[in-house]
Each structure stands twice: as C-alpha cells, then as structure tokens.
Amino acid sequence: MTDGDVLGPVDLPARAVRPGDDAYEPARRALSVSAVVPEDRPALVVAAHDVADVAAAVRHAGRSGLPVTVRSGGHSTAFAALGDGALALDVGALDDVVVDLGSRTARVGPGVTSLALAEALDGTGLAFPVGHKAGVGFGGFLLAGGNGWNQGAWGSACESVRDAEVVLADGRQVVLDAAADPEAFAVLRGGGPVFPGVVTSFGLRLWPEPAVRRCSVHMRAAGADDLAAVGAWADSLARVVAPEVELTLVLGKADSGLGIVASVTAFGRDDRHADALLAPVTRELPRVTAAVVFSSTTMPGLLRAEPAWPESGCVAQQAWTRAGYAEVLPRLAPWLPSAPSSGSSVLVSSASYRRSAPPAPDTLHRPLGTLTVAAYAVWRPGDADAANLAWPTATLGALTDVTTGHYVGEADLRRAPGQLARCWADGGIDRVRAVRGRLDPTGVFSAPPGLTPDLLPADRPARS
Structure with a gap:
C-alpha cells in the first residue's frame, strides 16, 4: 500500500486534511477539548457534513487500512478521537435538532x-x-451512557435513547433499536469509544419540563477532620432527599484551606414542589458553612452557569465507589492542595444511584457504585503539563481499595488502560467483544487503550 493509496481523496467528498496542510494542526488539535493534546498524528482528519460523507469516509478507511476514530462534540478529555495513522472523522457538523411535541420525542x-x-x-x-x-x-x-442532569428521576441519558441511525464498518446505513438488534443497541448505550459504528442521529424520549431550584452551600475546610464532618452531613442528606434532588460536592483548593460547594439542585413539578424538595438541605448545616445561596433557573440556565475554561489544558478521571462521603472526602484531602489551578476540582455525587426506578436492564451502561467521584485538572498550557495530566488519576488513586468501577466517558484510558474492563458490570467486556466481532470483523474502528488483543475476536489481530 502506497501513501497515495492511503491519502487519496478520490472518494472523500467531505473536507479532508492531512499532515503538511495548513489546516492540519488546527484540525488535529480540535479533536479534543483540551489545549494540551498527545502527539498522535492522524493520517487524515475528515469533517463530515452529512450521512453520505460519513459513509464515504468509513468506506475509504476500510479500503485504505486506516483505523477510524470519531469526534462528535469534542468535549472528551480522554483523547479518544486522536490516533497515530488513523482517519479521524469529525461529525460535529451533524447537529440538527428536530422536536416532535405531540409524541414527546426528538431526533438529534x-x-x-x-x-x-x-x-x-x-x-x-x-x-x-x-x-x-x-x-x-x-x-x-450518549454512547458513554450519559451521566446527565436529574438522573434520580430520568435515569442515565442513554436509557432515553429510542433508536439510533448508524453507519457500520462496511459503509452501510442502518437503524439500531431494541427490536432490530438488541445486543448491538445495548452496547451503543454505554460502550463509548468501543462501539463499532458511527452514530449519525439519535431518537430520544423526552420528559416533562421541570421547575429547577438550586441551593448552594459554600464551606471552607481546614483539613481532613472538617472534610469528614462535611461528608457525614452529606451522607445524612443523601439518605433523606428525594430522587429528584441532585447532590454534588465540588472540592477545590482555596486561598486558605479547602473550598467546598454543596450544589443541591431540585427538579420539581412546579416551583412550590421544587422548594419543598430543597427543604432538608438547611435543617442542619455543617459548622464550616460560610454562605447559603438559593436561586431559580432553567435547564439552559444550569448549563450557562457552569464555568468554561477555553484554551486550557484539561483532563479527567472518574471512579465509582460504594463508600460514603465521610470516607471519601478525607482521602482526597492530601491531593487537593496540589491541584493544577483554582479551576481544577473533584466532584463527588450521589445523584446517579438514588433513583425513583431501577436502571434499564438492557443498556451496557449502569451505575457501578453509590457515589461517582471525578477529578478534573484545568491549567494553562505549558505550565507543568506532564504533572497536571497525571493529577486526576493520581488523586483518585487514594480511592483504589474502595473503587468499584469506572465511567467510560471520563476514564483516562491512556494513563490507565486497565480501567476499560471495569467500566461495565461483569460480562460487559464479553458483550463488547461479541458485538465488535460481529459488526466490525475486519477491525475498521480503532480499538481504544485497554481493548487488548485477548479482548478482540480471536480470529483477527488487533489493529493499531
């Protein structure tokens, strides 16, 4: 195979750039939200504008022997869309939203x-x-499972996926749902970067719009003892609040001591119901409380209020645990002072397991613990990049003996590839292996770190 065979644009109607093009380096870096990215150099970066572009790119990759990686919104800090010698397929322009109010569904x-x-x-x-x-x-x-807002009432976002339009490894366009291919549809909802196909649209079930109220409890902790007390308060609160209440503690370093914000968000039927849902929060506050702030907002308002860090290096690591807040928070204390910046944080949340109904039985994704703990490093590029990239995984190392699994959407698989098999319940990796072997027998789609040769179909080798 010659370079011309690999890089020839004959069957690529979409915009494609390659090493040496002026647009190549910006396109390569745009494959991740982080301004600090690995040195991996895709052979092609292809920007698809419609389903035909996606199918053409996948067919080209199959003929040329290029493993395919996919970028959707580019928010991942796991660098899954970056791969040496790969065809990196950017489907960010496939961004139509069609809402059907009558059927309470959407296609996105x-x-x-x-x-x-x-x-x-x-x-x-x-x-x-x-x-x-x-x-x-x-x-x-959605491919990762979707740890979204109001999981207690609505479940993980992937549970509200009704169907998906997918381009398979041979370029065919199919619709996957629970009737057409239940096992592939299960892996689509939780497989993340291991799913062997390119989703070009999702059919979604919608929920009644809630009244959103928030209570933010601001605290300052001097050390592990204060964190244990705050954790005991959070454990007590988690036991009594309703499933429609999302309880998340945000930990970070402050000018003096450690800063903690308990972000408690209620999704009510109306304003009165939302206020009632928040009532338990302030019945007995930790002694280190500095301020309590109530606010009303909307679903878009929740997102606009989240801080953004453009042009920053960023990376994340996540772990599930069945330990309580009171045990988890003091373990994190030694690591918080070395956080890369004031924008770096550790989030500890019980939202995903306190549910009004059990998880859907037919999705690969499901909560693997009673708390999710996620460390996020944010920093100025060029300022101790290597140490900052390592900080989230090192921080969550404090929970190794109580970790019960990982969320594939926020697992740093390059640093800890062994975590991939722990992103699903027992038998999950076997389900992944079977679906990949059936839908992608020649290995067109790139295998992420952790999907080792022994986890690929036995009759074909792993591809780089």
Whole structure:
C-alpha cells in the first residue's frame, strides 16, 4: 500500500486534511477539548457534513487500512478521537435538532450540544437529561451512557435513547433499536469509544419540563477532620432527599484551606414542589458553612452557569465507589492542595444511584457504585503539563481499595488502560467483544487503550 493509496481523496467528498496542510494542526488539535493534546498524528482528519460523507469516509478507511476514530462534540478529555495513522472523522457538523411535541420525542445529530438541545426544548414543556456542561456533544455523551442532569428521576441519558441511525464498518446505513438488534443497541448505550459504528442521529424520549431550584452551600475546610464532618452531613442528606434532588460536592483548593460547594439542585413539578424538595438541605448545616445561596433557573440556565475554561489544558478521571462521603472526602484531602489551578476540582455525587426506578436492564451502561467521584485538572498550557495530566488519576488513586468501577466517558484510558474492563458490570467486556466481532470483523474502528488483543475476536489481530 502506497501513501497515495492511503491519502487519496478520490472518494472523500467531505473536507479532508492531512499532515503538511495548513489546516492540519488546527484540525488535529480540535479533536479534543483540551489545549494540551498527545502527539498522535492522524493520517487524515475528515469533517463530515452529512450521512453520505460519513459513509464515504468509513468506506475509504476500510479500503485504505486506516483505523477510524470519531469526534462528535469534542468535549472528551480522554483523547479518544486522536490516533497515530488513523482517519479521524469529525461529525460535529451533524447537529440538527428536530422536536416532535405531540409524541414527546426528538431526533438529534451527534454534534448537538447539551446547551443546544436544552435551548431548543426550553419553554416547550419538555426536557432531556442533558450533560452537565454546555459544550458536551451528544455523540460521545450518549454512547458513554450519559451521566446527565436529574438522573434520580430520568435515569442515565442513554436509557432515553429510542433508536439510533448508524453507519457500520462496511459503509452501510442502518437503524439500531431494541427490536432490530438488541445486543448491538445495548452496547451503543454505554460502550463509548468501543462501539463499532458511527452514530449519525439519535431518537430520544423526552420528559416533562421541570421547575429547577438550586441551593448552594459554600464551606471552607481546614483539613481532613472538617472534610469528614462535611461528608457525614452529606451522607445524612443523601439518605433523606428525594430522587429528584441532585447532590454534588465540588472540592477545590482555596486561598486558605479547602473550598467546598454543596450544589443541591431540585427538579420539581412546579416551583412550590421544587422548594419543598430543597427543604432538608438547611435543617442542619455543617459548622464550616460560610454562605447559603438559593436561586431559580432553567435547564439552559444550569448549563450557562457552569464555568468554561477555553484554551486550557484539561483532563479527567472518574471512579465509582460504594463508600460514603465521610470516607471519601478525607482521602482526597492530601491531593487537593496540589491541584493544577483554582479551576481544577473533584466532584463527588450521589445523584446517579438514588433513583425513583431501577436502571434499564438492557443498556451496557449502569451505575457501578453509590457515589461517582471525578477529578478534573484545568491549567494553562505549558505550565507543568506532564504533572497536571497525571493529577486526576493520581488523586483518585487514594480511592483504589474502595473503587468499584469506572465511567467510560471520563476514564483516562491512556494513563490507565486497565480501567476499560471495569467500566461495565461483569460480562460487559464479553458483550463488547461479541458485538465488535460481529459488526466490525475486519477491525475498521480503532480499538481504544485497554481493548487488548485477548479482548478482540480471536480470529483477527488487533489493529493499531
């Protein structure tokens, strides 16, 4: 195979750039939200504008021997869309939103962001468990499972996916749902970067639009003892609040000591119900409380309030645990002073397991613990990049003995590839292996770190 065979643009109607083109380096860096990215150099970066572009790119990759990686919204810090010698397929322009108010459904492209869908639904009486950040793209979010807002009432976002239009490894366009191919549809909802196909649209079930109220409890902790006391308060609160209440503690370093914000968000039937849902929060506050702030907002308002850090290096690591807040928080204390910046944080939330109904039985994704703990490093590029990239994984190392799994959407698989098999319940990796072997027998789609040769179909080798 010659370079011309690999790089020839004959069957690529979409915009494609390659090493040496002026647009190549900006396109390569845009494959991740982080301004600090690995040195991986894709052979092609292809920007698809419609389904035909996607199919043409996948067929070209199959003929040329290029492994395919996919970027949807580009919010991932795991660098899954970057791969040496790969065809990196950017589907961010597939961002149509079509809402059917009568059937309470929507169809969205993979490039649609959380804020775009929330704004499209605002005031319609309908809502969706969008991601917690405005720029989260639906392709990666839903494929990973979707730890979105109001999980206690609505479940993980992938549970509200009704069907998906997919381009397979041979370029065919199919619709996957529970009837057409239940096992592939299960892996589509939780497989993240291991799913062997390119989703070009999702059909979504929508939920009644809630009244959103928030209580923010601001605290300052001097050390591990204060964190243990705050954790005991959070454990008590988590036991009594309703499933429609999302309880998240945000930890970071402060000018003096450690800063903690308990972000408690209620999704009520109306304003009165939302206020009642928040009533338990202030009955007995920790002694380190500095301020309590109540506010009313909307689903788009929640996203607009989240801080953004453009042009910054960023990376994340996540762990599930069945330990309580009181045990988890003191373990994190030694690591918080070395956080890369004031924008870096650790989020500890019980939202995903306190549910009004059990998780859907037919999705690969499901909560693997009673708390989710996620460390986010944010910093100025060029300022101790290597140490900052390592900080989230090192921080969550304090929870190694109580970690019960990982969320594939926020696992730093380059640094800890062994975590991939722990992103799903027992038998999950076997389900992934079977679906990849059936839908992508020649390995067109790139295998992420952790999907080792022994986890690939036995009759074909791993591809780089």
